[in-house]
Amino acid sequence: MAKDKSIYTCTECGGTSARWMGKCPSCNAWNTLIEGSAEPAAGKNRFGSAHASLAPTSEVLPLSQIEAADFERHPTGIDELDRVLGGGMVEGGVVLIGGDPGIGKSTLLLQAVDALQRSGMNTLYVTGEESGAQVAMRSRRLGLPDSLVPVLPEIQLEKILHTLQSRQPHIAIIDSIQTVYSDQLTSAPGSVAQVRECAAHLTRTAKSTGTTIVLVGHVTKEGALAGPRVLEHMVDTVLYFEGDTHSNFRLIRAIKNRFGAVNEIGVFAMTEKGLKGVSNPSAIFLSQHSEPVPGSCVMVTLEGSRPLLVEIQALVDSGGPSPRRLSVGLERDRLAMLLAVLHRHAGVACMDQDVFVNAVGGVHIREPAADLAVMLAITSSLRGKPLPKGFIAFGEVGLAGEVRPAPRGQDRLKEAAKLGFKVAVVPRANAPKKNDKSFEGLTIYPVDRIEEAMQVVRGLD
Numbered sequence: 001m002a003k004d005k006s007i008y009t010c011t012e013c014g015g016t017s018a019r020w021m022g023k024c025p026s027c028n029a030w031n032t033l034i035e036g037s038a039e040p041a042a043g044k045n046r047f048g049s050a051h052a053s054l055a056p057t058s059e060v061l062p063l064s065q066i067e068a069a070d071f072e073r074h075p076t077g078i079d080e081l082d083r084v085l086g087g088g089m090v091e092g093g094v095v096l097i098g099g100d101p102g103i104g105k106s107t108l109l110l111q112a113v114d115a116l117q118r119s120g121m122n123t124l125y126v127t128g129e130e131s132g133a134q135v136a137m138r139s140r141r142l143g144l145p146d147s148l149v150p151v152l153p154e155i156q157l158e159k160i161l162h163t164l165q166s167r168q169p170h171i172a173i174i175d176s177i178q179t180v181y182s183d184q185l186t187s188a189p190g191s192v193a194q195v196r197e198c199a200a201h202l203t204r205t206a207k208s209t210g211t212t213i214v215l216v217g218h219v220t221k222e223g224a225l226a227g228p229r230v231l232e233h234m235v236d237t238v239l240y241f242e243g244d245t246h247s248n249f250r251l252i253r254a255i256k257n258r259f260g261a262v263n264e265i266g267v268f269a270m271t272e273k274g275l276k277g278v279s280n281p282s283a284i285f286l287s288q289h290s291e292p293v294p295g296s297c298v299m300v301t302l303e304g305s306r307p308l309l310v311e312i313q314a315l316v317d318s319g320g321p322s323p324r325r326l327s328v329g330l331e332r333d334r335l336a337m338l339l340a341v342l343h344r345h346a347g348v349a350c351m352d353q354d355v356f357v358n359a360v361g362g363v364h365i366r367e368p369a370a371d372l373a374v375m376l377a378i379t380s381s382l383r384g385k386p387l388p389k390g391f392i393a394f395g396e397v398g399l400a401g402e403v404r405p406a407p408r409g410q411d412r413l414k415e416a417a418k419l420g421f422k423v424a425v426v427p428r429a430n431a432p433k434k435n436d437k438s439f440e441g442l443t444i445y446p447v448d449r450i451e452e453a454m455q456v457v458r459g460l461d
């Protein structure tokens with residue numbers, strides 16, 4: 001095959017182009033096309049004759065006659081991981097775990113696989129990034145010097161597949177999918193084509209043998225799983241590590257799960273001896289101010305089934321001719337929208353100001369229920385006046401300035417009351433009935449509009 005036939009593959013969407021362009025023709029992302037060799041055409045039909053045994057013609061049956069077998073699950077015994085997995089690893093399931101380098105992917109998986117091995121299962125840990133000695137060092141550090149987990153330092157796909165076929169483990173970890181390459185492809189290891197093809201082969205092996213395969217994937221600077229999005233549709237479960245490498249806390253979020261709920265999170269603390277589950281995490285993302293400070297507002301976000309209290313910080317400071325809007329852990333486009341709503345409906349102008357907002361602790365808040373807290377934090381910073389002690393707020397704010405209810409508002413309020421918060425400004429529909437005793441100690445101000453919320457806050461000064 002001619003090596004000179006280059007194709008360009010988009011690192012974002014996996015689309016290809018015959019020549020280099022600044023903009024991907026498929027997804028319109030800029031500077032994402034990277035060069036790779038064209039794959040040989042012959043024998044490339046991976047569902048074709050070469051693997052006929054893997055794809056036999058199946059009988060067509062009505063749904064009612066197909067047995068809906070429950071999935072066989074292997075709980076890892078690490079509660080927070082099992083929670084995001086929906087109860088444990090599923091036989092034949094493929095899990096992709098993504099996250100920044102150094103966040104703890106290898107640590108968590110080694111802990112999980114060791115627990116499974118101890119419970120009598122056959123496991124396999126394929127390491128492509130580290131040597132066996134390095135993995136052994138980690139297991140000593142984790143206090144598992146007697147671990148019986150079989151380790152295979154290997155990066156060639158065919159050899160890995162061979163080992164999987166011969167050992168038939170219950171669970172296999174591939175750390176990481178970016179290091180695996182196949183001889184059958186000419187593109188460079190780590191390229192999109194390699195990662196996609198290797199993941200497809202491993203996925204098919206998982207389905208045909210019943211082995212659960214966990215793929216570790218690195219995240220690129222932009223936050224997409226490198227190799228990238230192309231892997232997400234192939235696998236059953238996509239878990240994502242979040243958190244600040246500077247803080248000890250790590251979140252694992254399920255962003256896709258064919259065997260469980262999405263957006264469920266697991267919370268861990270990185271300790272000297274690996275990751276430990278945090279079973280009562282609601283207050284870990286609050287920073288400890290002894291007295292209230294301007295520009296800080298606590299919100300209750302609902303992650304999966306658990307409410308979490310997160311501090312939203314804002315800093316508003318006079319900016320240059322083109323003021324900056326920056327957000328960490330919150331959506332920037334939404335910030336611009338909220339500033340416009342603040343101006344139009346509450347008369348708070350930040351046009352000539354730099355506005356920075358931050359969700360403390362490296363959490364990513366995706367739900368619009370953060371709107372009210374963001375706006376109150378911004379106003380508080382602008383006025384230089386702190387919100388009252390023990391104050392919380394949540395609720396979505398619409399373009400017309402209306403404050404909309406957040407899902408399961410009462411659960412959020414209960415958590416805040418439990419943690420000793422005193423004052424809450426919430427959407428009217430989320431306010432509890434007058435005689436409800438479970439919010440004792442918490443004074444609740446229901447509001448319909450953003451200007452009303454501002455008024456309430458000014459009245460509390």
Ligand code: TYD
Pocket residue numbers: 099100101102103104105106107108138141142270271272273274275
């Ligand atoms: P690691 O699992 O190697 O990260 P990843 O596989 O996601 O790249 O985790 C590396 C970090 O975790 C490293 O900075 C050291 C730290 N760590 C601890 O703090 N305690 C421990 O017990 C272990 C094993 C690692």
Ligand code: MG
Pocket residue numbers: 105106107129175
């Ligand atoms: Mg690693």
